[in-house]
Amino acid sequence: MKIQAYLKQITALIFYFFFATVQITAQETDRDIQSAIHLLDYLSKDYSAAISDGEVIDEAEYTEMLEFSQKIVDLAQGIGMETKTKDSVMADIGRLRSLVLAKAPHRQVKIVAESTKWVIINATGYEVSPLIWPDQTNGKELYAQSCFQCHGPKGDGNGSMAAGLIPEPTNFLDSTSMASLSPLGAFNTIKLGVEGTSMRAFSELTDQEAWDLAFYIKSLRFQNEETEVASLQKVFDQEKARFSLKEVATLSDDELSNKIGSVPDAGKKLRALRIIAPIGHSSSLAVARDHLHQAMNSYMDGDKGAARQHALIAYLEGIEPVEVRLKANDPKFTSQLEQKMMDVRQTIEAGTSTDMVQAKISSALTTIDAAEQKMADQQLNYWLSFFLAASIMLREGLEAFLIIALILALIRNTEGAKKALPYVHGGWMAAVLVGIAGWFLSDWIIGISGQNREAMEGAISLVAVIVLVFVGFWLHDHSHTKKWKDFVEKRIGDQLRGKNMIGLGVFSFMVVFREAFESILFLQAIGLETPSGERSSIGFGVLAAFALIAVLVFIFVRFSKKIPVRQLFRYSSWVITLLAVILIGKGIHAIQEAGWLSVTGFSFFPRIDWLGIYPTTETLLAQVLLLCLLLLLYHFSNSKNRVVHVN
Structure with missing residues (x-):
């Protein structure tokens, strides 16, 4: 049995080291991509302040352009892309560097910088737009907290701390400079800062807060124009059908104006896109719609891979953030919505006709409209947030409690095994502490893509399944009379001594950590939908x-003492078998949602979330195979112990 304990520990350690390495690498890569995009934007916009007609007009600015063009080369070398694409990108960046050295006209530099930026974005799949439409009211508050001292209360660059700053703080009311700046450029400047200037990086802001601030900054030069808000809202509602959130976030005012065209009220349309947001914009369902439309466009263009990715993002970043709230309102409807989103992905993967994909996407969009109506009918107030938070923690906590309480009951009923208690308690307590720390670091957790979140949940579930298989087999094996007698006589022996007890602690940690991680994601989703003044409801919930x-826990542990231990072992082994089957279903399903495993669905098969049953070939096959494996192990144990009993 020592081998089993070692396997449990090695499996857990491999998982943690692997995932930690993947996450650190992913973070570093994302930062390199963001920095490269930021510098390309900066070069495209500010080069004209350094060079005019082939002459240097500002030595400091030109020195900065030279430095930044070289830094772009260094950053691009570390960004992972297909070989052919990377060679092309490096050639373009080398050309950009040569243009800067040659003091080429601004237009040439701008064209190369912009085209290179978008090649990097498309090649890496880096997300360059907010998940939900930014909240400019929150952006205004953030501006008052962090920006007005330098940029001034009105954004004119004449703040109380502006005097003597070189370069001078940006004047957000200046049409000439601000027309060429996109919200994405402002976002990157907020998050990364500008080296060699007083503009520091506001890394303490979440991505969504930085987007709120970036959109507010971009709106400042339009705020003084007098137009009724109702009139602007009407214009915006017309224009949002033409412009996605991604376009509004990544295009400068000049680029938006070009797309609007020379039409009546073009200026009013631009202003509406900069200062108005959709009604009910806080919902991520707008993200789902946007990506479903992009999925359809990509599929019609023959790009199946891009269509699949857009359909995946539509679910992960559009549906999942509001899933908890929808489930509280109508669980059956939520399952239908998830199934329709999966149908879209499955249809795209199967390479069916364009009409079939269009039909599935239209059906999903209709259901999303219904979901938005359900959410509009039930706004998140204090008590609803309290109820949702309490429900989430109760559900996730009870899943972990069933296993931990079972282990504690077994140990408390076993003479000589109580020395294992500190390890079990230490494991779940450590997981709770990590969960609490995770809440304060949840901006980073939320910041990783929905794809990685689902993959992490799936990996944790599968590791837990491996551990449960060992535990379930061990419990079943020791439910036989002679085995149990030997077990008691040896006072647990090697099973609960030395590193095996550490194995119990690792298992205890894993069980609780998975639920803590999932709880953080759900509670953060509720926090995004709850008014800032009422978020204490989440903590109290x-x-x-x-x-x-x-x-x-107290009731279970107290009364479990009266249960015969041998029978408890036997029943517990079957309970753990059920938990393992449930977890492998949930784990495979999470990996499917991350897009790492194909989806082959059954429209006629029921979906039962709490049992980990999903209408897909992959999840059902994994559950059947695991159940067969466990039954074979139990049969082997029974046969072996019958022989021992006869002898």
Whole structure:
């Protein structure tokens, strides 16, 4: 049995080291991409301040352009892309560097910088737009907290701390400079800062907060124009059908104006796109719609891979963030919505006709409209947020509690095994502490893509399944009379001594950590939908759930002492078998949602989330195979122990 314990520990350690390495690498890569995009934007916009007619007009600015053009070369070398694409990108960046050295006209530099930026974005799949439409009211508050001292209360660059700053703070009311700046450029400047200037990086802001601030900054030069908001809202509602959130976020005012064209009220349309947001814009469902439309466009263009990726993002970043709230309102409807989103992905993967894909996407869009109506009918107030937070923690906590309480009951009923208690308690307590720390670091967790979040959940579930298989087999094996007698006589022996007890601690940690991680994601989703003044409801909801779980743990542990231990072992092995089957279903499903595993669905098969049953070949096959494996192990154990009993 020591081999099994070592395998449990090695599996857990491999998982943690692997995932930590992947996440650190992913973070570094994303930052390199963001920095390269930021510098290309900066070069495209500010080069004209350094060079005019082939002459240097500002030595400091030109020195900065030279430095930044070289830094772009260095950053691009570390960005992962297909070989052919990377060679092309490096050639373009080399050309850009040569243009800067040659003091070429601004227009040439701008064309190369812009085209290279978009090649990098498309090649890496880097997300360059906010998940939901930015909240400019929050942006205004953030501006008052962090920006007005230098940029001034009105954004004219004449703040109380502006005197003596070189270069001078940007004047956000200046049409000439601001017309060429996109919200994406402002976002990158906020997050990364500008080296060699007083503009520091505001890394403490979440991505969504930085987008709120960037959109507010871009709106400042339009704020003084007098137009009724109702009139602008009407114009915006017409224009948003033509412009996606991604376009509004990544295009400068000049580029937006070019796309609007020379039409009546073109200026009013630009202003509407800069200062108005969709009604109900806080919902990520707008992201789902946008990416479904892009999926259809990509599929019609023959790019199946891009269509699949857009369909995946539509679910991960559009549907999943509001899933908890929808489930609280109508669980059956939520399952239907998830199934329709999966149908879209499955149809695209199957390479069916354009008409079939269009039909599936139209059906999904209709269901999304219904989802938005359900959410509009039930706004998140204090008590609804409290109820949702408490429900989430109770559900996730009870899943972990069933296993931990079972282990504690077994140990408390076993003479000589109580020395294992500190390891079990230490494991789940460590997971709770990591969960609490994770809440404060949840901006980073939310910042990783929905794809990686699902992959992490799936990996944790599968590791937990491996551990549960060992535990379930061990419990079943020791439910036989002679085995149990030997077990008691040896006072647990090697099973709960030395590194095997550490294995119990690792298992205890894994069980709780998975639920803590999932809880953070759901609670953050509720936090995004809850007014800032009422977010204490989330904390009180979590505390209420903890209190109820503590009561249930106390009752279970106290009364489990009266249960015969041998029977408890036998029943527990079957309970753990059920949990393993549930978890492998959830794990495979999460990996499918991350897009790492294909989806082959059954429209007629039921979906039962709490049992980990999903209408796909992959999840059902994994559950059947695991169940067969466990039954074979139990049969082998029974046969072996019958022989021992006869002898």
